[in-house]
Every structure is written in structure tokens, then in C-alpha cells.
Amino acid sequence: MKKKVSAAAVTVAAVALVLVASAAEASHGHLKVGYYEKTCPGVEKVVKYHVAKAIEASRGSGAALVRLIFHDCFVRGCDASVLLDPTPANPATEKTAPINIGLAGFDVIDAIKADLESRCPGTVSCADIVVYAARDASSLLSNGHVHFPAPAGRLDGAVSLAADAQRDLPDSTFTVAELIRNFRRKNFTVEELVILSGAHAVGVGHCSSLRARLAAPPQQIVPAYRSLLAAKCGAGPDPVVPNNVRDEDPKAVAAAFPSFVKKLRKAKDFLDNSYYHNNLARIVTFNSDWQLLTEKEALGHVKEYAENGTLWDEDFSDALVKLSKLPMPPHSKGEIRKHCRFVNGHHY
Numbered sequence: 001m002k003k004k005v006s007a008a009a010v011t012v013a014a015v016a017l018v019l020v021a022s023a024a025e026a027s028h029g030h031l032k033v034g035y036y037e038k039t040c041p042g043v044e045k046v047v048k049y050h051v052a053k054a055i056e057a058s059r060g061s062g063a064a065l066v067r068l069i070f071h072d073c074f075v076r077g078c079d080a081s082v083l084l085d086p087t088p089a090n091p092a093t094e095k096t097a098p099i100n101i102g103l104a105g106f107d108v109i110d111a112i113k114a115d116l117e118s119r120c121p122g123t124v125s126c127a128d129i130v131v132y133a134a135r136d137a138s139s140l141l142s143n144g145h146v147h148f149p150a151p152a153g154r155l156d157g158a159v160s161l162a163a164d165a166q167r168d169l170p171d172s173t174f175t176v177a178e179l180i181r182n183f184r185r186k187n188f189t190v191e192e193l194v195i196l197s198g199a200h201a202v203g204v205g206h207c208s209s210l211r212a213r214l215a216a217p218p219q220q221i222v223p224a225y226r227s228l229l230a231a232k233c234g235a236g237p238d239p240v241v242p243n244n245v246r247d248e249d250p251k252a253v254a255a256a257f258p259s260f261v262k263k264l265r266k267a268k269d270f271l272d273n274s275y276y277h278n279n280l281a282r283i284v285t286f287n288s289d290w291q292l293l294t295e296k297e298a299l300g301h302v303k304e305y306a307e308n309g310t311l312w313d314e315d316f317s318d319a320l321v322k323l324s325k326l327p328m329p330p331h332s333k334g335e336i337r338k339h340c341r342f343v344n345g346h347h348y
């Protein structure tokens with residue numbers, strides 16, 4: 001039965017809603033699509049040029065850029081703190097954290113920044129470059145299916161601590177409850193957790209990140225795929241394997257997993273909803289991926305996105321925009337860095 005609500009309660013609720021809305025606006029209200037239109041015209045074309053060049057040389061660099069936005073924005077907001085190199089004064093920056101294993105794409109960001117500094121010095125933040133680059137990488141890797149106007153106007157932060165990355169980023173060993181809690185802390189829903197995890201359609205992971213999967217029972221991972229991973233992981237100290245079985249080496253698949261040979265694709269690192277098909281078929285690399293099948297709501301969304309690739313393209317675009325709006329902690333100081341690996345005033 002519906003409860004009766006008094007007029008006074010409605011007024012209080014309405015005022016509270018307005019206050020919440022304006023607080024949210026204040027935290028990222030300054031972000032704007034086309035932010036550099038007057039101060040650095042053509043900035044988005046320059047970024048896209050470099051991202052396209054990097055992807056042409058290696059599609060893996062596109063995957064690295066898609067991961068970079070997540071690892072930047074989930075830690076102290078989107079402030080390029082993930083890009084800062086360790087220095088004697090701060091030897092443990094975010095990128096040195098174990099959770100950031102394999103993080104890459106820094107060279108592409110450096111090339112973009114150098115180009116933009118020569119065109120419009122001191123104008124475009126590294127934080128905005130990370131967002132534009134991730135947007136362009138997802139668009140190029142998906143043949144344009146993932147696309148969105150990217151708001152900009154972020155500043156670069158001066159604080160970067162490995163401990164913050166370790167605390168805020170999810171680990172591949174997490175249970176579904178831990179993943180949900182981790183995303184909720186950043187105001188992301190179970191649905192958005194499932195949507196964003198779809199990024200694991202591309203890129204690679206180190207065997208150390210999927211160790212538990214090599215011993216997981218058949219209800220959690222198809223034994224033939226587990227054998228394939230075990231064989232590859234036995235080949236060196238900590239090799240990498242593709243996140244998407246579709247990108248596997250045909251010989252390895254023919255040997256361990258012949259039924260899958262016909263599903264292999266020529267275009268590696270193609271960003272689409274294949275992650276959800278693979279997940280339902282129990283052929284994904286990380287424990288955290290498989291965990292999404294163990295909770296009712298998450299499983300419902302995995303099925304939804306397996307069935308509707310177009311919906312995933314759209315929802316992934318929206319989720320990346322939301323990710324890109326995570327603000328720096330209150331009262332943080334920001335600047336436009338001259339070099340993305342160092343705060344200004346650093347002596348090279």
C-alpha cells in the first residue's frame with residue numbers, strides 16, 4: 001500500500017533534490033564539449049591522429065588507452081595522476097602499484113602532449129588527453145560503434161600514490177560482492193560494472209592476474225580453455241595472454257580447443273559485446289569476469305548485453321562519459337602540466 005506524503009515533506013524533498021543537483025554540477029559543471037575550441041582549435045583532431053597512428057602500428061595500444069582512463073579516473077578522479085613517473089621525492093606513484101601491472105599507453109600520451117605543447121603551449125591538460133585518447137581508441141577499435149562527444153576542461157593533479165591505486169582499483173581476484181562495493185564507492189551501479197567490464201573484449205592480461213583460473217573447476221571455466229591458458233602460462237615467468245579467446249593464436253586453439261577455431265577473428269582487439277558471449281560460455285580470463293555470473297542482477301545484464309550489441313555500444317559510451325566526469329578530491333590543486341610524466345616545477 002502506498003504511504004501518504006505531506007506537502008511539507010514534498011517541499012523538503014524538492015529543496016534537497018535541488019541542492020544535490022547543484023552540488024553535483026559544481027563538481028564537474030565546468031566540463032564542456034568543445035572546451036578548447038577557442039584556445040587550441042583542432043585539439044581533438046591532433047589526439048585522434050596520434051591514437052589512429054598508434055593503433056595502426058599495434059591495436060594493443062588502443063586497448064591500453066581504454067584501460068588507462070579507468071585506472072586514472074577511479075583514483076583521485078580524472079586528473080592524470082596515473083601518468084606521473086616516480087621521482088626521488090615520490091618513489092611510489094600510482095603507476096608503480098602492483099594493481100597497475102601491465103598499464104601502458106604512456107608513450108602515446110607523451111606524443112600527443114608534445115604535439116599539443118608545440119601548437120598551444122600550457123593549454124591542454126594531460127587529464128583531458130587521457131579522456132580524448134580513450135574515446136578515440138574505443139571508437140577506432142569498435143569501427144565507430146562506440147562514440148561520444150567528450151566533455152573537457154579537467155586539470156592535472158599533483159598527488160599520485162601507489163597506495164591510493166591499490167585501495168581504489170578492483171582486483172581480478174575480487175568476488176562479485178567486492179566488485180559491486182568497489183564500483184558503488186565511486187557511485188557506479190551493478191549495471192555499469194557489467195557494462196564497463198565489457199572492455200575486456202580487448203587487450204591482454206598477465207598470467208599472474210589469472211592464476212586462480214588455472215585451478216578453477218569446470219563450472220567456472222571450460223576445461224579446454226583452461227588447458228590452453230595453462231599451456232601458455234607455463235611458457236615463461238609471467239607471459240601475457242589475450243583477454244578475448246577470439247584473439248588467441250590459432251595453433252594454440254587448434255591444439256587445446258578445436259571447437260573454437262571457427263570463432264577466431266582476423267581483426268584482433270575488436271571492441272564489441274563478445275565479452276558477454278564468452279562470459280556466458282565460461283571462456284573468460286579473469287576471476288572477476290566470471291564472478292559477474294554469480295549475482296542475479298549482474299547475470300541479467302550479462303545476458304542482456306550478449307543479446308544486444310548495439311545497446312552495449314551505446315551504454316558503454318555513456319558509462320565512459322560518466323567515468324570521465326569523476327572529480328578530483330575536494331580542495332585539490334590542479335594545473336596544466338608541461339610534461340604528463342612530471343608535475344610542473346620538476347627539474348628534469
Ligand code: HEM
Binds near residue numbers: 063067200204
Ligand atoms: C571490473 C573490475 C576490473 C578488474 C578486476 C580488471 C582487471 C584487469 C586485469 C587484471 C587486467 C590485466 C592486467 C595485466 O595483468 O596486465 C586488465 C586488463 C584490461 N582492462 Fe580491466 N579490470 C576491470 C575493469 C576494467 C574497466 C572498467 C575497463 C575499462 C573501461 C578495463 C579495461 C581493461 C583493458 C582494455 C585491459 C587490457 C589492457 C591492455 O591490453 O593493455 N578494465 N583488467
